[in-house]
Structure formats: structure tokens, C-alpha cells
Amino acid sequence: MKHITYRELPGRSGYYGLLGALALVVLMGFGAFLFMEHHGHYVTGMNNQVVWGTPHVFAVFLIVAASGVLNMASIGSVFGKSMYKPLGRMAGLLAITLLMGGLTVLVLDLGHPDRLIVAMTHYNFKSIFAWNIFLYTGFMAIVAVYLWSMMERRMNPYSKPMGFLAFVWRLMLTTGTGSIFGFLVARQGYDAAVMAPMFIAMSFSFGLAIFLLVLRAMEGGFGWELGGMALKRYKNLLGVFIAATLYFVALMHLTNLYATEHHGVEAFILMNGGIYTFLFWVGFVLVGSLLPLGLLYHPATGGSRTWIVVASVLVLVGALALVYVIIIGGQAYPLVLFPGMEVSSSFNDGVVNSYAPSLPEVVLGVGGIALALALAMVAMRVLRFIPETMSDEAMQQYLEASKH
């Protein structure tokens, strides 16, 4: 197998069954949007203190994961690791669809989604948000060209430079996403420079976990073959990314602990923040990091496909918990107007702000995930994104061939 041959997803009943199920979830998400749009946001859990709710958790999760998935392509074409090359097309595709899913959720949660055109025609160039709009659309365009360069033989020579551009762009994109929070100087929970690199580390692990699940689903559902050799590399890499995320999250909290003015919010997240403390330690640290690390590296579970799936799912559960703590926990902690003083008012000054996710918000968020997956499935059915096989023998031959 000197050249990798690619194919479409087979259009069996399993395919249509899964696509139908995803479409149903997408429809439910759309219904949730119509419901919120019709009534106004009073039907959601958001209020004037916690203004970004569950849809933002899902949207940020998807956007971060989108840029992370692309790494699988970059490692292959930019860093020349042949083991990853066959998956470049799929990684590029998933990066685009995950981003679309995330952006859709973000837009549908606006107070005025009908004014999308306003957002596209009025730019305030001082706003990192406006820059993000460029980063996102640019990302989709660049990755699309990158995909084209990988899929069209004539364009092959461009795949390396395009891959490089896409890689640089994705770093900027994740930095931009992290900076949305980093720029909020008045909010004790966000005012940290390490936010941007932390988001990059997060993207690596969220993206790979999603990718592994998609690969396993193709194997289980469509009889596609993923050899143990490739799988082992990917799962080891996932372990590294989980550790890196843990490291940066720890770094952020440690740097915050150095600054006295952040002690309050740190104590809130780490010790006495109720649900946020729980989600941080149990959700992110234990379930989303330590447990999957153990599963991926323990000799008894590390080689098992089932356990690798479990570990990936846990990483994603932890990912949502972490993003929830960052976004909602950061807003739940009261703004400090008078440092060291006790304040009270009719507008929740000085008290921990309440937020409880509402059903339509969750359905909208899950709808975004379903949209990303459904779009990817449709694309994989019509175009050749999937390597014929990634069995150990095929990979062996391919690695041999690419050495010469």
C-alpha cells in the first residue's frame, strides 16, 4: 500500500439509521432554539448575572475541539508522521464540521440571531469577538483548501504548506477563543495570561478524544479496520494531551494563587464553590483526567478497545465539566466592586450568582454536537475521506513505502 486509497462511508442501513437519529437530535435542538427565540431568554437559566449559559459551554467545547481535531492532520502532513497521514482528510473534515456545530449554537443563543447579517457587516476592530469571526471563517476556508490539496492529486504539492498554514491558523484560533475570556479584566475568574495556552492544551485532548471515538464508531459500525498499531499511538498521544491539559489548568490556578486579589475566586472554584468545586475536582480532575490516564496506561485496560472508548468518553465528560467551571463558575463568583467590603443590593451584589441549566439550553447544545457529526457523516458518504483500511499490515507496508 504505497499510496493510500480512500473511500466513502458505505450506505448501509446502519448509516441511515445513525444519520436519522442525529438528524432527530438536530431537529430537537432547532426546536429548542425556536422556543427560546419565541419567548425570549427568560425560559433559559441565564440571568443578568450569569449571562453566558449552557449553550456557551457547548459552543466553546465544540470550537476548542474543532481546532484540536485538526492536529491529527497536522501531525501527518506538517510534522511528517506517516502514521497519522491517512487520517488527515477525516481530521480536516471533522475540524470544519465541529466548528460549524459550535458556531451554530453560539449564533442561535444570541439575543438577536436574526441580526447575523449585522454581525457580518458591522465590525468593531477593537473587539476580540469581531476578530474571532474572521478567525473562524478563515479557519473553515483554509481547512477546506487544505482538504482539497490532500484530495486532489494535482493539488498535492500544496498540501504541506496548506497544512502548515492551517496549523498556525488553528493556534491563532484557539488563542483567540481563550482571549475572549482573558480580556475580561474585571472578572476575577478570567484575568489570566495563561488562559490562551491552556485553551490550546485543552483543544489537543478534546479533539483527539472525539477523533478516537469517531474512529471506533466507524470500526464498530461499518466494519472498517483500525489496527492495534495505529490505535496504540493515538491512545498514548491522548494520554500526553490529558496530562498537558492538567498541567496548564494547574498552572493557571497556581499563578492565580500568587496574586492576592485572586484568592477569593480561587477559593471559590477550588474549595467552597459547591457545584463548581465538585465539577472541577470530581468532574475534570478525577473523572476527566486521572481516571482516563489510568485506563489508557494501565496494562490491563490500555490495550482494550472498549476501555479506550471509555477513557475517551470520560475525557469529554471532564472537558464539559472544565468548560462549565470556567464559563459559568467564573460568572457565578461575584464581581468585586469594593475590595474587602461586604456589599448587598437588589441586583445580587456580593452574593454568589445562581444558574441552573434549563432543558432548552441543553438540547440546543447537544443539537450542535449532533449537527457536527451529521454533517461529517454526510460528507464522508459523498466524498472519499476514509482510508480503505488502517489494519496493521496495511500500515506496515505504508510505513515501509514512505521511508523510501
Next chain:
Amino acid sequence: MNETSEHTDLNRREFLTRSAATAGVALAPGVMLYSVAQARPADEPVSSAVRWGLLIDSNKCASGCSDCVSACERENGWGTGSTDETHSDATQKAQWIRKVEVKNTETGHAFTLPMMCQHCENPPCADVCPTGASFRRDDGIVLVDKHICIGCRYCMMACPYKARSFVHETLTDQKPYAPRGKGTVEACTLCVHRVDAGDSPACVEACTAENHNAMLFGDLNDPESPIAKTVATYATTQIRADLNLNPGVRYQGI
């Protein structure tokens, strides 16, 4: 740029002579006299020669008194000043201005003050707003253009004073000069419609009418104005001065 300001100056001079006659109708002596003199005709652009500001003396602000809040509600048609927002819960209802009670737990010293949009000179809300819906007028008043606000709420995340509210439901009962709308963000406008007409904000008027005189409105740029004189004479405080936003709302006695 130059051309415009020259133009503005001319217009203003011309206007000042005209307005001298109307200066006598001031409602609250001192404060009002000045603002009337600065009233801006509709066809004249807002000038950066003016920086509207508010000085709030916490010593004169009575705990339990919320006359400024009720006046704002009535004037701008929110809270009890409107029959709207029946679905939103207490945390979702808009509050353009609120009374904050502050207590120093160490010394026991307590004070109270009204908190609203501080009309920052370097407003973070406008910096982060993706569409430019949040903006600062040349005279220092920070507003939201309800027609281009997409309701992203990034400004609410960025405002250090929690000055802004998001409208969570459809509204019907509004004042023509203070438009509000579902899915957009709003805040204190410093009663821009009154200021442009030469009046002072409704909260200031109410506070003065009750003889509390805790709020002083005027042009911080005019050294002769009572507010500028007070700021020059007494120690005043900007809340969260560490953020360098240079708010137009200043406080005394805190």
C-alpha cells in the same frame, strides 16, 4: 477632524448666545443653570468639549432611600415604571440603577450609594462589543444602539460594575425616548434625552427634589461648573479606579 471641531465651536458659540435667555428656567439652581447653558440643539453634533459627569455624595445618600431608582424606573419605563417583564424572574429583570449597601467588616463603617453605568471614558463594554453597538458619545455618555445590538452579552461580561441588563422577553410598554427590546442589552443612558434637551438626569432631579442633594450632575470639562469645582476641591473616588477606566460617575464619602 479639525474641520468638524471648528464647525462645532462656531455652532456652539452661536448657540450659547441664544441659550443665555433660556438659562433662567433652571429647575434646580446651580446644577441646572449650567446644563441649560450647554443644551445642544438637535442639528449640532455632540461635542467632546463636554464631559458629562455625576458626583454622588454617599454621606448624603440615605440608607433605605431609593428615590433615584424609582425616578429612573418612571422616566425610562423599566421595573415599576412599566407593566412589562412579567415573565422574567428577579435575577432576569432589568435594573438600570440600584442601591448598593456597603459595609467595612473590620471597622463597621457602612455607607450606601446608587450604582449605575459609570460612563467610562475607556469603556470595556464598547471595546469588546463585536458590532460597535456599544459606543461612547463624544460628550462621555455611553449608550447601546438597539438596532445593531445582536444580544451577545459580551459587554455584560466585560463591564466591571454590572451596569447592564439583558431584556429576557418581549416588551410592549415603553417610553418613546427610551427604546428597549427583547434580546438586546441596555443600561443607564444618563437620561441622554433629557440632557440633550438641557435637563439633568431624572435620578438627580428626584434626589434634589427630596432635598437629599446627594447627586450633582454637570460638565466635568468646564472648570466653572459646580461638579468640576467640587471634584477639584474635595477628595472624590472612582470605583475600581485600579482598572483605569476613568468613569464619569464619581463618588464622595466612600
